[in-house]
Amino acid sequence: MRYGYLIDMDGVIYRGSAVIPGAADFVAHLQEEGIPYLFLTNNSAYTPLDVVVKLRKFGIETSVEHVYTSALATAEFVQKQKPQGTAYVIGEGGLLTALHEVGYAISRESPDYVIVGEGRVLTFEMMEIAHRLIADGAGLISTNADTWCPTDAGPRPGCGAIVAMLEAATGRKAYHVGKPNPFMMRAARKKIGLSTDEVIMIGDTMETDIRGATDLGFRSILVLS
Known part of the structure; x- marks a missing residue:
């Protein structure tokens, strides 16, 4: 077989x-x-x-x-849902590249989605922007629901932990693609x-x-x- x-x-x-x-x-x-x-x-x-x-x-x-x-799966998913759309992204190069490759533009001006992935560079300002955009109607998408990630230095908060903050603040549930x-x-x-x-x-x-x-x-x- x-x-x-x-x-x-x-x-x-x-x-x-x-x-x-x-x-x-x-x-x-x-x-x-x-x-x-x-x-x-x-x-x-x-x-x-x-x-x-x-x-x-x-x-x-x-x-x-x-x-x-x-990241590839998330890009494919949003492209199927809203072709040639826009997104505000909390994440790193892999996610940004995948979205660009399916024709998505990165924007904080009334985006179709707020998309959250892994990221070591996270600020409270980014969370505030994401919160406002979701409250204004942007869909909340995450690359995965993993709450922590292993590193050589020990575990660190993962995508799921970041998304949980936004879910708690906005009352909106994220769709986890991974x-x-x-x-x-x-x-x-x-x-x-x-x-x-x-x-x-x-x-x-x-x-x-x-x-x-x-x-x-x-x-x-x-x-x-």
């Missing part, structure tokens, strides 16, 4: 700045055998090229076609060209990776690395 893998990254391929033992050999095996695979990450801060360069430092050679981020949302999981399946029963999700979290796979009928492998 033909099959392929959707592979989470942080906690499966690497943790912080250290590669997880066996990860590089596993990816090399997939490549040698011609088995379809796609790296799947909720981190919206980086472009696919950024991810490829990071993996290369861990001894893993791949291409941007094998990387799918929540894992375990079926939108991102289904798009990932289509990118590797497999049917539901041919997909295996490898992840390290029950709440996102395994739940997302189970909801769509994918097989899954939980790693405890």
